[in-house]
Amino acid sequence: MRRFAQAIAERGQLPGELPDAIAQAIATGPDRYNVGKGKPAYAVAMTEQRLVVVADMVWGLVPRWSKTPYTRYTTVTARLERAPRSRIFADAWKHRHCLVPLSGYYKWDRQRKPPWPHFIQRADGNALLAAGLWERWEGQEGEVMHSFAVLTAPNSAIPAPLTPDGPVFLEGKAAMRWLSGSISSPRSLLRHAMEPDLESYPVSRAIAKPDIDDYTLLEPVMPDDTPLEDEEEAWDED
Numbered sequence: 001m002r003r004f005a006q007a008i009a010e011r012g013q014l015p016g017e018l019p020d021a022i023a024q025a026i027a028t029g030p031d032r033y034n035v036g037k038g039k040p041a042y043a044v045a046m047t048e049q050r051l052v053v054v055a056d057m058v059w060g061l062v063p064r065w066s067k068t069p070y071t072r073y074t075t076v077t078a079r080l081e082r083a084p085r086s087r088i089f090a091d092a093w094k095h096r097h098c099l100v101p102l103s104g105y106y107k108w109d110r111q112r113k114p115p116w117p118h119f120i121q122r123a124d125g126n127a128l129l130a131a132g133l134w135e136r137w138e139g140q141e142g143e144v145m146h147s148f149a150v151l152t153a154p155n156s157a158i159p160a161p162l163t164p165d166g167p168v169f170l171e172g173k174a175a176m177r178w179l180s181g182s183i184s185s186p187r188s189l190l191r192h193a194m195e196p197d198l199e200s201y202p203v204s205r206a207i208a209k210p211d212i213d214d215y216t217l218l219e220p221v222m223p224d225d226t227p228l229e230d231e232e233e234a235w236d237e238d
Helices: 020-028 090-095 172-180 186-192
Strands: 003-006 032-035 040-046 052-059 077-079 097-102 104-109 116-122 128-138 144-154 165-167 198-202
Touching (some): 003 040, 003 097, 020 052, 040 128, 040 144, 040 172, 090 128, 097 172, 104 165, 128 165, 144 186
Parallel strands (some): 052 144, 077 144
Antiparallel strands (some): 003 104, 040 052, 040 097, 097 128, 104 116, 116 198, 128 144
């Protein structure tokens, strides 16, 4: 998972357990169709005062000990089984959980030659809530940045021929328990995770270009045998 969409039109597409003000902020916020590394997206978190908030955060977690507001590591996702022991993610695992609302996300079919991207979404049209971790980074000059990563694990709900691996999805009380920190182990998170009925379809390879961000990226296309361009070939992750 290296791209996702966050274009949620109605409060009813979001789980009822989310506070109304949070759900409304997400539904009325800007539509984003091509969120990639370093781009802003909404994330839902819980403050130390136990308040649920929604905020724009940068995708790609930057640990607080980093000297720069970026990292050379790939931190847009974190493997669930490794995150609690990771130098980058361990502190966020203990203290800073979040939920990332998704309209859906993009994943490449690499069994096909040339590979082709698909868009994965819930079959019922509702939004997905991905479990994530967030961090607050402060620079020496007082600048502040909030960033996040999405947790990933095997997921048998992902349609073939795509590889059965992707975000960990939550909803209902389990989503709120994750925010509060009461789910504290990978095994417990998997027990509470949901595997929604998902569907996928091929979309334009224009998603590989970060400067393109509009609704046409979600339109179905018929894959062809055109060789990949250099900039698309450079994006070699799911």
